[in-house]
Amino acid sequence: MAETTLPNVPETEQKLDNLENNWQDLKKKLQDRSDKLEDALIFQQFMTNVEEEESWIAEKYKLLCDPYCGDSIAAAQGLLKKHEIFEKDFQNHWDRFKDITLTGRGLINEGNFCSPKVEQKLDQLHDKLNNLQKLAEKRKQKFIDNFDYLQFLWKADVVENWIADKEQRLKNDEIGRDLSTVSASLSVKLFNLIEFFSVLN
Template identity: 25%
Template sequence: RDPQKTIPAMQQKLEDFREYRRVRKPPKVQEKCQLEINFNTLQTKLRLSGRPAFMPSEGRMVSDIGAGWQRLEQAEKGHEEWLLTELRRLERLDHLAEKFRQKASIHEGWTEGKEVALRDRDSGTASLAQVRALLRKHEAFESDLAAHQDRVEQIAAIAQELNELDYYDSPSVNARCQKICDQWDLLGSLTHSRREALEKTEKQLETIDELHLEYAKRAAPFNNWMESAMEDLQDMFIVHTIEEIQGLIAAHDQFKSTLPDADKEREAILGIQREAQRIADLHGIQLPSNNPYTSVTPQIINSKWERVQQLVPKRDQALQEEQNRQNSNEHLRRQFGSQANRVGPWIQTKME
């Protein structure tokens, strides 16, 4: 009994056996019958002639031939049963092998491109809303991945059954199954890593978003304060007395006393932006070009602050010059008053 690897080969063996039954065996049946007839005829003739019966040598008696023939019949029956059983086994193997190939091909088609997609670090340039969308998409993929777990288990079970049934091409089946299982484990690991990366990026972007919002809340009033300050520093003034100019100088001095605190606020606001940028640089996140909550950029703040710094000494100079003019005018007024007081009585006397 020589098992074959393929159904056609096994079918050929079965056909060869049937041909033996149809073609090669019948002449032997006739030979056996003829041999029995000849033996019986010989014995009859010997008995009628009064001669002793013919005794064949051991193992060649008719009973021996009959027993050997019976063993042959049993062997033929066992061989035919083995051929049919082996053919059914090969048919089962062929069905399982085709089922394995189909399921493996479907799974391999589904996994195509998944590893590359899971390794993609597209969240590095995404906004908070985009990362949240990527997380929802990833959750859907995780559900799909879990649904395919059953197919992978079926593939492994079929491969195991093919091994147990001694499939001739088991090495290639085992190699393909192992590759699928290894890739499945890798996909599971990459899926877990991508979820962790997305959740981590989401938290980082939430922190950056909170910093952007805080920046906007503080930058807007500070920007308005600087614009008002620039308007005040460039405001034209008309005064007629020393008291009026002294009031303006006092107000200006009061304004200058607030500049250190204002500078601290400016540094704090810019520090918020720097912190957001530091977090982004640390984790490889690309910030949007503009703060989503305000159009006031650090460049605008610095530019306006620099303008305020330039206007302050100009205002100092203008106020000082006006104070000098008012002091001069006051001196002239007093001088005029003194002279008028001396001349006035003389004029009055002359008029009288």
């Protein structure tokens, strides 16, 4: 009969301790990995939101660089109305930027491993939005100036036509032949003056 040898107890205990330590190390590494993956996921969601905003900004920037301001009063009014819609849309995106900033600051405060890139992206997005806002303000002023100019041209044209019409009437020799002609002429002139000033206002 073969003799069985008992295991070396201290050696077995050492192996158990090593196994326990390795197990704890593995669990810690798994937790660290899980935390990093979660941080990476949040960062990627953050980046997706940033990229959507950057895409919107690029699209609007291109539209705001269009030199066309309208070649008629109706066109100029239409562009001003479109710009008002843009301003509301811009405000919505500014609010969205605030949300993105809160998320980004949260990532930074939590020590996300991508914090430097988050900070950089927030700064870039802020600069792009500010530049877009400045461009939009300039564009709006151009629309307003163009609209005012077109209105001026229209009013000047009305005045010139009115003056030409009155000059033509003044050349008429039949004015003032009798009381009824003078009275009718004065009524027409009064009506024309009222019409003229109503057009100017």
